[in-house]
Amino acid sequence: MLSMDQMIESIQPGTILIIGEYHGQKTIHDQQMSILYSLRSKGFKVSVGLEFLNYTDQDLIQKYRSGLLSEVDFKSAVKWAGFDFGLYSPQLLFPQSADGEFGLGLNMPRSVTQTVSKNGLASLTQDQLNLMPPQFTLGRDTYRERFINLMSDGHIPANKLENYFAAQSIWDDTMAWQIVEFVKNHQDHVFVVIVGEFHVQYGGGLPDRIAGRLLNLSQSDIRLTNVKIKTISQVWTQDLNQDEIRKELQPSEKYGPRADFISLISP
Numbered sequence: 001m002l003s004m005d006q007m008i009e010s011i012q013p014g015t016i017l018i019i020g021e022y023h024g025q026k027t028i029h030d031q032q033m034s035i036l037y038s039l040r041s042k043g044f045k046v047s048v049g050l051e052f053l054n055y056t057d058q059d060l061i062q063k064y065r066s067g068l069l070s071e072v073d074f075k076s077a078v079k080w081a082g083f084d085f086g087l088y089s090p091q092l093l094f095p096q097s098a099d100g101e102f103g104l105g106l107n108m109p110r111s112v113t114q115t116v117s118k119n120g121l122a123s124l125t126q127d128q129l130n131l132m133p134p135q136f137t138l139g140r141d142t143y144r145e146r147f148i149n150l151m152s153d154g155h156i157p158a159n160k161l162e163n164y165f166a167a168q169s170i171w172d173d174t175m176a177w178q179i180v181e182f183v184k185n186h187q188d189h190v191f192v193v194i195v196g197e198f199h200v201q202y203g204g205g206l207p208d209r210i211a212g213r214l215l216n217l218s219q220s221d222i223r224l225t226n227v228k229i230k231t232i233s234q235v236w237t238q239d240l241n242q243d244e245i246r247k248e249l250q251p252s253e254k255y256g257p258r259a260d261f262i263s264l265i266s267p
Helices: 004-009 026-040 055-065 073-077 089-093 111-117 141-151 158-183 197-201 206-219 241-249
Strands: 015-021 047-052 105-106 189-194 229-237 261-265
Touching: 015 026, 015 158, 015 197, 026 047, 026 055, 026 089, 026 111, 026 189, 026 229, 026 261, 047 055, 047 089, 047 158, 055 073, 055 089, 055 229, 055 241, 089 105, 105 158, 111 158, 141 158, 158 189, 158 197, 189 197, 197 229, 197 241, 206 229, 229 241, 241 261
Parallel strands: 015 189, 015 229, 047 105, 047 189, 229 261
Antiparallel strands: none
């Protein structure tokens, strides 16, 4: 297992670095900031994309980052709910606009994914369809299998599981679309993406979607010569014994490696 310093040494301009996280844990967010500062110390341009902000709110994000919108007004405008915003604002504010760096929202508006979760893809209005990523498809079968296994715990009715997977697929593909749209015009940046851990593990979610969209671009003669995807998966060790930790670090016989890099995180 590589150290964090060795991981940083492997990063080059053009890298999309996807960091999976368990939401709301300060230790994890502290590590994210450490990674960002380490990348900056290497002289890289570092831009950041966040799962919890919608791509349709980019104007509001820019106003907040430039000081034209207070934190209170920003959270109200983007309808921030749930996790402590103070754990995410440092990452969003980290990129330096004066140096040509960007902080981006990546996700689909929740109104779209909630519509799909409740009533399926066929229930989307034309306005909602206009927000969808081009050439959208559902996630691959192994990703669906992992998602269904995770969600088949009684919290979601069995007859809604496929709708929820469709919403998850929209989530992943919208982020991938926005990431690729950014990097094709900013190949001199390291683009750090902060998302939930499940989106990153075993490649089937967000990394798979990004790779597919990059391949489509290369087939369209858009040259992305130095763009690479790197993933960090985090193992929250608080309630795990040593045998359980070792198991988490091993590649899955069915799904393959968990990520390019695995980080052990404790409170």
